[in-house]
Amino acid sequence: MIYGIVGLGLMGGSYAKRLTDQDETVIGFARRQATVDYAVNHHMVAKGTLQADKYLKDCDIVVLALYPTQIKPWIEEHQNALKPGCLLMDISGVKSNIIVPCQDVLREDCELISTHPMCGRESQGIEYSDPTIxxxxxxxxxxxxxxxxxxxxxxxxxxxxxxxxxxxxLTMEQHDRMIAFLSQLTHIIAVSLMNTHETKDLVKYTGDSFRDLTRIATINAEMWTELFLLNKDILLDETNQFIDTISHFRDALANEDADEMKRLFRQSSARHEVFIRK
Amino acid sequence: MIYGIVGLGLMGGSYAKRLTDQDETVIGFARRQATVDYAVNHHMVAKGTLQADKYLKDCDIVVLALYPTQIKPWIEEHQNALKPGCLLMDISGVKSNIIVPCQDVLREDCELISTHPMCGRESQGIEYSDPTIxxxxxxxxxxxxxxxxxxxxxxxxxxxxxxxxxxxxLTMEQHDRMIAFLSQLTHIIAVSLMNTHETKDLVKYTGDSFRDLTRIATINAEMWTELFLLNKDILLDETNQFIDTISHFRDALANEDADEMKRLFRQSSARHEVFIRK
Structure with a gap:
């Protein structure tokens, strides 16, 4: 079984290293020679290449560790070079608007199965890849x-x-709804909290709560803009539900409605209980 | 130098234990005998008592580890028992609306200095007190x-x-503005995110971002309601600024304004840099 990893960035590099560490044979496909050299020198791949069409025919499984909008163009450009029966896997963070168009253009004797490893880092590039991710x-x-x-x-x-x-x-719809709430909305909140103020003079007073809420405020602008636009309708709905909920709390405070504030605090505490890691 | 700690809850207990561990003499004042017994048995105080007026005259420094709204009534009730020249310290999380009325009623030969140790736990009560806090x-x-x-x-x-x-x-105004943004608003956000949905079925998909943003969603409803109402005007202003900022992001997404989304991501990433612990 030979694995091809297309795109040797943070995630692709982590896939390559993890699989190579387990004695799998991995061929890495990149766009820059420096990336290929890095992957080879760090024993992340058996072979690295810029020439996808020359080596794709050797791969039984091809992981597409590309930006979401690059996946369909990649398939259209390179699918004739795939091994018959090859299994493609994308790893992108939204699904409905990506998988269906890609499956539609893929040749009949290959298959695309969509996966989402829910991990990442704020940093980009193969230098930050990490098999323990x-x-x-x-x-x-x-x-x-x-x-x-x-x-x-x-x-x-x-x-x-x-x-x-x-x-x-999960189905595509379940996945995209879950990811909109748990991941995309949380990033919008962190970014918006960081953008509310010029905050430099507050660093020395910052406790854990502000740090926790803004830990994900450093963000890959290109990729997340793509992901958000690809999940726009669901994400807008989730964001509006959050804005409604915080506006309701704001109104309770404005009206000095202590009973409602306490009810909201207690509901939050009760719901949070199942999330606390023992 | 003898310290009096009034109120042996999470914070008062932590003060008492920390000072006792440093060979200071600490007298603990509580309302329930069980609390006094706990403090004595755990070597948190040299002496514990329900009878404030009997032992206050021995104390040079009295730390008022009480709920914010209890501070002024406590001063009015017990100040005649204070040692002449006694220094009182409150430790409450908002200042302007607490300190001034308390200083106004305090007898002339004593002094109240306001302090805010920026630490805490979600849990209440002396059992959770911790000198390493x-x-x-x-x-x-x-x-x-x-x-x-x-x-x-x-x-x-x-x-x-x-x-x-x-x-x-800090001045009272600086303190209350800083605390509204860094601490109180972050709690409103965490609580509102937790209250946006019934979330129980999402636990198994929850990654670090949702956990980080809701870590403080378990909250002492009574105390935080008091603190929020005592800082209402500033907190409303900060909350409205955040709602405006996230609504602006929402609008950029709705309009598919990728340039503006990227600008907001980049601004957030740049501002966040100084908060990252190296």
Whole structure:
């Protein structure tokens, strides 16, 4: 079994290193020679290359660790070079608006199964890749009607091989709703809190609560803009629900409605209980 | 030098234990015999009592570790029992609406200096008190025109003795503005995010970002309601600024204004840089 990793950035590099560390054969595909050299020198790949079409035919599984909007163009450009029966996996953070168009253009004898390893770092680039990024993470497999049970099983097995702790299966709609609330909205909140004020003079007074809420305020602008626009309708709905909820608290404070404030505090405390790691 | 700690909850208990551990003499004042017994049995105080008026005359420094709205009534009820020249310190989380009325009623030969140790826990009660709570924390001294330099210096020295890392001095207005943004608003955001949805079925998909943003969503409803109402005007202003900022992001997303989204991401990332602990 030979793995191809397309795109050797933070995530692609982490995939490559983790699989190579487990004695799998990994071919890395990049756009810059410096990236290829880094991957080879750091024993992340068996071979690295800029020439996708020359080496793709050797790969049984190809992980597309690309920006979401690059995936369909990549398939259109390179699919003729794929090995017959090749299994493609994307790892992008939104699904409905990406998978369906990609599956539509893919040649019949290959298959695209969508996966989402729920891990990452604020930093970009192969230099920050880290095979331990998967430890403790969730790995979501998001099949469509076009996927075979064999591809679903292979994707789940890869998640386990990477070391992800929880392997789950969701529909595209379930995935995109979950990710809008748990991940995308939280980033909008962190970024907006950081953008509310010029804050430099506050650093020395900052306690854990502000640090916790802004830990994800350093963000890859290009990628997250893509991801947000690709999930726009659901994300707008979730963001508006949050704005309604915080506006309601604001109104309770403005009206000095202590009973309602306490009710909201207690509801929050009760709901939070299941999230506290024992 | 004898310290009196009035109110042996989470904070009062932590003060008592920390000072006792440093061989200071501490008398603990509580309302329930069980609390006194706990403090004595755990070597947190040299003596514990329900009878404030009997032992207050021995104390040179009295720390009022009470709920904010209890402070003025306590002073009115017990100040005749204070030792002449006694220095009182409150530790409450908002200042303008607490200190001034308390200083106004305090007898002339005693002094109240306001302090704010910026640390805490979600849990309440002496059982959760912890002398290490001060490690790495900020200790803010908030003097008014009525305070002497000697009292300011004594308060700063106590902050250092407790082990607080950063000792600062702010005016009441500076303090209340800073605390509204860094602490109170962050709690409103965490509580509102938790209240946006019934979230129980999402626990298994929850990554670090949602956990980080809701870590403070378990909250002492009584105390925070008091603190919010006592800082209402400033907190409303800060909350409205945040709602405006997140609504602006929402509008950029709704309009698919990728340039503005990227600008907001980049501004957030740049501002966040100084907050990242190296």
């Amino acid at each position: 998967f430890d403790g993470a969730n790995f979501i497999v998001v099949p469509t009607e076009k996927n075979s049970q064999k591809a679903i099983d292979t994707a789940k097995a890869l998640g386990a091989k990477l070391g992800c702790t929880y392997i789950a299966q | 001060f490690d790495g924390a900020n200790f803010i001294v908030v003097p008014t025109e009525k305070n002497s330099q000697k009292a300011i210096d004594t308060a700063k020295a106590l902050g250092a003795k407790l082990g607080c890392t950063y000792i600062a001095q």
